[in-house]
Amino acid sequence: MTWRQNVRLRVRTCQSARSEWKAARDEWKAEYERSKAARRAAGKKPGFPDTDHPGPPPTGFTLLPWLLLGLGAFSNLLQGETPNPWIGGLGLPVFNSLYIYVTFRSFDRVKRESVSTRVALGLMGLLTTGLALGYGGDWLTFFPLLGLATGAALRGRGLGRTGLLLALYAGAIAYVRGGWDDATGIGYATFISSMVTAAILGLSEAVRELRAAREELARRAVEKERLRFSRDLHDLLGHTLSVIVVKSEAARRLAPRDMDAALGQITDIESVGRQALTEIREAVTGYREGSLATELTRARSALSAASVQPVVRQSGAPLDPQSEALLGWVVREAVTNVVRHSRASRCEITVEGAAERVRLTVTDNGTGTGTGTGTTGTGTDTGTGADTCEGVGGTGLKGLTERLAAAGGSLTAGPAPRGGFTVTADLPVGADELTAATPGAARQPG
Numbered sequence: 001m002t003w004r005q006n007v008r009l010r011v012r013t014c015q016s017a018r019s020e021w022k023a024a025r026d027e028w029k030a031e032y033e034r035s036k037a038a039r040r041a042a043g044k045k046p047g048f049p050d051t052d053h054p055g056p057p058p059t060g061f062t063l064l065p066w067l068l069l070g071l072g073a074f075s076n077l078l079q080g081e082t083p084n085p086w087i088g089g090l091g092l093p094v095f096n097s098l099y100i101y102v103t104f105r106s107f108d109r110v111k112r113e114s115v116s117t118r119v120a121l122g123l124m125g126l127l128t129t130g131l132a133l134g135y136g137g138d139w140l141t142f143f144p145l146l147g148l149a150t151g152a153a154l155r156g157r158g159l160g161r162t163g164l165l166l167a168l169y170a171g172a173i174a175y176v177r178g179g180w181d182d183a184t185g186i187g188y189a190t191f192i193s194s195m196v197t198a199a200i201l202g203l204s205e206a207v208r209e210l211r212a213a214r215e216e217l218a219r220r221a222v223e224k225e226r227l228r229f230s231r232d233l234h235d236l237l238g239h240t241l242s243v244i245v246v247k248s249e250a251a252r253r254l255a256p257r258d259m260d261a262a263l264g265q266i267t268d269i270e271s272v273g274r275q276a277l278t279e280i281r282e283a284v285t286g287y288r289e290g291s292l293a294t295e296l297t298r299a300r301s302a303l304s305a306a307s308v309q310p311v312v313r314q315s316g317a318p319l320d321p322q323s324e325a326l327l328g329w330v331v332r333e334a335v336t337n338v339v340r341h342s343r344a345s346r347c348e349i350t351v352e353g354a355a356e357r358v359r360l361t362v363t364d365n366g367t368g369t370g371t372g373t374g375t376t377g378t379g380t381d382t383g384t385g386a387d388t389c390e391g392v393g394g395t396g397l398k399g400l401t402e403r404l405a406a407a408g409g410s411l412t413a414g415p416a417p418r419g420g421f422t423v424t425a426d427l428p429v430g431a432d433e434l435t436a437a438t439p440g441a442a443r444q445p446g
Helices: 003-041 060-078 085-105 115-135 137-153 159-178 180-254 259-285 292-305 321-342 395-406
Strands: 309-315 346-353 357-364 410-415 421-428
Touching: 060 085, 060 115, 060 137, 085 115, 085 137, 115 137, 115 159, 137 159, 137 180, 159 180, 180 259, 180 292, 180 321, 180 395, 259 292, 292 309, 292 321, 292 346, 321 346, 321 357, 321 395, 321 421, 395 410, 395 421
Parallel strands: 309 346
Antiparallel strands: 346 357, 357 421, 410 421
């Protein structure tokens, strides 16, 4: 390779490093403007630190001030203390260009691990060795700069071994040129610059990843709370509106021949409406607890108003509030489906409690369909027996399936062997997870 080709190669390297530097500078400025806009939107002055916004990510600009370590070598060139100054005058800008190229690419994971970055780092090592052996003195300070670029580019498990070998190598070169004093100082500075740079940049990257993970967890928590509230609202309004519709139809049928009975149904409608308002207010604040006994009483009333004979059997020890709340939701949803879709004349509700588990069964003698929609009434189940714990019925039963599964229980629904439709809920008694699974479980203000 002739000296002209060598010069052209070095010029192209400098131009490439300059373009990388300009692109990184523009990106940093844009990110800085976005961070300022975010602070202004939050009502904070740009001059004060923002603890909520991390600001623009670190770039190669944070490592540029360390190039001032080469001022000693530059001063030697200006004062004519360097033999063959054209070699040093050419080596200094080439080293700076390689340093800028490596450090700016070190803040992008893909570019940092690319072959071109490793090749540029190797060229830096060769150039530093040549300049240090040729001139010594202030030119030895290029080794700490090489260690800094190495720490920025080679973050990982092998960095400690690489940094130690580089420090020993730099110390050996410094010993050849200046003795033990230069060897210990340059070796120590090289090792510290590589280790500290890698530690700081790795910690900064980890903090940003943790911040992103925290934001993602917060977003998922909001989505989970929205899903919980939508389930509660569906179950509340689905059952309540179904009862109101059934009792309104009963009042309309009774009005021409028995006004007192019709007024009784209208009174029940008023009572159900008031209770629904109370439950919705409690659901909004998140302090709602269900009661199995209350739901069984409401189930008897709703079934009787729909001309369905209710049969309720309950055995076993008293249940804890969380178990009652979950089973109360099952009773509410299952009875709503019986009233709206089954065309049944009889509905049996059985609660069997044991030492460790409790089972609730709701069986009707209707047509054997169970949409589980609760409010929409758009039946999708054909009664084929395919309704099991996975994907039972519609929105209501699917929501109950998820709740019971989160509490360690299960929900199955499908046609009964002797006709009709059966919903069975099986739940462990006293499980700690029930509090989280119960919709609207009481929360302490935080």
